[in-house]
Amino acid sequence: MTPLSTLNTHQTAIIETVIGENNHAMRLLALGFTPGSEVSLFKGSVLGGPRVFTVQGSRIALREYDAALIHVSVN
Amino acid sequence: MCPSTNPVWIACIGYPNAGKTSVFNSLTHSNFKAVNYPGSTVQYNTATTSTATGITHWLDTPGVVTFSPGSDDERVTHDVLTNLSSIDAAAPQHPDLIVYVADAFQLERHLMGLKLLQSQGYPVVLMITRADLMRKYGGHIAIELLSELAQCPVFYVSSHKGSGLPSIDTLRNLIPNTPYKPLLFESESGWKASARWASMTVRKVLTPPVAKNELDRWILHPQLGGLLFVLIMGLFFFLIFLGAQPLMDGIDSGWLSLTELIRHSVPQSRWSSLLVDGLFANIGAVLIFTPQILLLFIATGILESTGYLARAAIIVDRPLSWLGLSGKSFVPLLSGSACAIPAILATRTLPNKTQRMITLWMIPLMPCSARIPVYGLLLALLFHGHPLRSAVGMVVIYAISISIAILIGKFISTRYKVPNNSFYIELPRWQIPYWPMIFKNGITQTVEFLKKAGPAILAISLLLWGLSQYPNTQNSWLAHIGQWVGPLFAPMGWDWRVGVAVLASFAAREVFVAVLASMLLISQAQLGVHLSNGAAPLLSTPSILGLIVFFMISMQCGSTLAVIKKETGSWKIPAAITVAYVGLAYLAAVAVVHIALLF
Incomplete structure (x- = not known):
């Protein structure tokens, strides 16, 4: 298991767990980062900012801080 | 039940x-x-x-x-x-x-x-x-x-x-x-x-649909994305100001013909001068900037409805994090370039109080649409009405205003503890704008702007006309007030008439143009200055630059202060913003005029 923030561009992984305090973890779950879902890195950061992930057919940008809370297993 | x-x-x-x-x-x-x-x-x-x-x-x-x-x-x-x-x-x-x-x-x-x-x-x-x-x-x-x-x-x-x-x-x-x-x-x-x-x-x-969404590959490209952002935002403002020009010329000549028609159809008296030189000139001076304001609202609507704003929020997230903010502050700040009031309401979407405070302090510095008539007039004087140079000048003014907002934002952020480092945003699908909605919203917002500006212009016009006519035009109360406040504006080299217009602009920024226009007409009788000769003798280049800087920083909008008070729950923040920004504007204007005089 590795944090989502370590994913390379176009690499795909399965979400295992979301850590972080209750409210924050819940928000990430509700955004679509649910255990069992497939996630991939669509784009690395623009100007060192957030990275864009594809999950459940949507594109969602996360800062490093949030991406580190999502743990995935790479296929 | x-x-x-x-x-x-x-x-x-x-x-x-x-x-x-x-x-x-x-x-x-x-x-x-x-x-x-x-x-x-x-x-x-x-x-x-x-x-x-x-x-x-x-x-x-x-x-x-x-x-x-x-x-x-x-x-x-x-x-x-x-x-x-x-x-x-x-x-x-x-x-x-x-x-x-x-x-x-x-x-x-x-x-x-x-x-x-x-x-x-x-x-x-x-x-x-x-x-x-x-x-x-x-x-x-x-x-x-x-x-x-x-x-x-x-x-x-x-x-x-x-x-x-x-x-x-x-x-x-x-x-x-x-x-x-x-x-x-x-x-x-x-x-x-x-x-x-x-x-x-x-x-x-x-x-599932088979939709390829390739646009994001370019828009969110690690290097190209940033460049495209600067290009899109630069074009955004440049096209607004250039595109509005023909419409503005149309309104200008139309309004002038109407004014002349009325001048010739009513008998000459003190009251006809109120109607024509006071009211009509003042309303026209602001009305001419309606196309720019309308285009600004429509262009923001287009950026919003295509889905670009959410992408832009990602691109500016890193730079904004330097101010303790996140990409979420981008939309309030951008809407501040149209009007501070909806922008301040939009800060409600920000995840914590610190980010709200920093954004609230920055919004009044964004170049709002009430400043457009002021900059428009001053740039026309500076560049003798050259439209391309004026459009470039406007973009430069916007860039400097945003830089000032960033510096102030940085200063404010050092006074707060920035709580956490989280930022997430979902990217909406790219969409073709739904034009009827965009035009309708643009027109509604422009009408709102005019409705808000209208009464202030009317009241100030009547007041100024009264002050300029009594006890007599040779020795009016207005001239007395002007001479009295003159020393306040002497360090910037502003004539007393400009000083009165600046004072009047504290009712609403756009009033400045209306007042200056009617002041020149009023003083025409007294001083023999013809408006057709241009206002060049009235304002030197350093004085114009000083005025532009003053309007960039100064807090001159009662409605904005009232909304900030409502949103923060006390007069503390609005009072601090007023004192800080009026003081800073004055000092910056004096500094700019004196630096410009060296050249």
Whole structure:
């Protein structure tokens, strides 16, 4: 298991767990980062900012801080 | 409870960008703004309809990801669900029916929220939006099966046009006859259970669309993305100012002919001079800038509805993090370049108080539309009416204003502790703007601007005309006031008439142009200065630069202060902003004039 923030561009992984305090973890779950879902890195950061992930057919940008809370297993 | 006789309450709930506002508009036949940016419905909108079966109260809520209150707009949605009577005393504690809006392209995520509400006991009707686009891209949703699996009525509606929507009476008949007692309690396990259900359901009902979304490869490109951003924003402002020119010329000559027509058709008297030189000249001086303001509102609407703003928020997130902010502050700051008031309301979407405070301090420094007439006049004087140079000058003014806002933002951020480092944003689909809505919104906002500016201009015109006419034109009260305040503006080399116009601009910035225009006409009789010769002798180049800098920084908008007071709960922040920005503007103007004099 590795944090989502370590994913390379176009690499795909399965979400295992979301850590972080209750409210924050819940928000990430509700955004679509649910255990069992497939996630991939669509784009690395623009100007060192957030990275864009594809999950459940949507594109969602996360800062490093949030991406580190999502743990995935790479296929 | 019998829904056919009592008024009922129906709330629209959904994720950001699900299309709630469009559904709400179509159902209630009202016109609110449907936008693509998460959390655009910061204030909840309400409507009341009366049909054969009775009165229905409608509530549109801010889009939320979870139902726990984090930011101020999430609190509104939370209150509508759990404590509706706190929002409207006549309402029951919970809405009678939830219209849950989900986007066909985001079905799995959006079904999670539906399941969560249902599991808490809320009576829900599901509306899936963007049916037309889904069909266009070859996607399909088995509605009957979904309705069976979700155990609630499902409607499949097209974006904007609202086809597929049920009638109000059909919806009212779906209200359960027995009262319900929901228990809104979110938990991680609740969300996980909803996620499992949504994932299973989507597998059964959805044939995914084959839509390639290639634009993001360029727009969000690690290096090119930043360059494109600068290019798009630069073009945005440049085209507004250049594109408005022909329209402005048209209004200018039209208004002038009208003024002359009236001048010749009424007998010459003190009152005709009030009408023509006072009122007509003043109104015209501001009216001429309507095209720029209209284009600004329309262009912002286009950026918003295509989905670019959410991308821009990602691109500027890193630079904004230097100020303790995140990409979420981008939309309030950009709308501040049209008008500070909606921009300040938009800060409600920000996740914490620190970010709100920093953004609140920055917004009054954004180049709002009330400054456009002022800059327009000053640039015309500076460049002798050369339109291309003026457009470039305007873009430079905008760039400097934004730089000042960033520096002040940095200073403010050092005074607060920045709490956490989280930022997430979902990217809405790229969309072709829905033009009727964009033009309608643009016109509405421009009319609002004129309505707000109108009374101030009228009042100031009358006051100034009175002061300039009595006791007599040779030795008027206005001249006395001017001479009295003269020393205040002497360090900038501003003539007393300019000083009076600056003072009047504290009523509203755009009044400056109206007042200066009428002052030149007033003083024409006294000093023999002809407006047609240009105002060059009145204002030297350093003085013009000083005026531009003064207007960039100074806080001269009562409505903005009132809204900040309302949002922060006290006069402390608005008072501090006024003292700081007026003082800074004065010092900066003096400095700029003296530096410019060296060249």
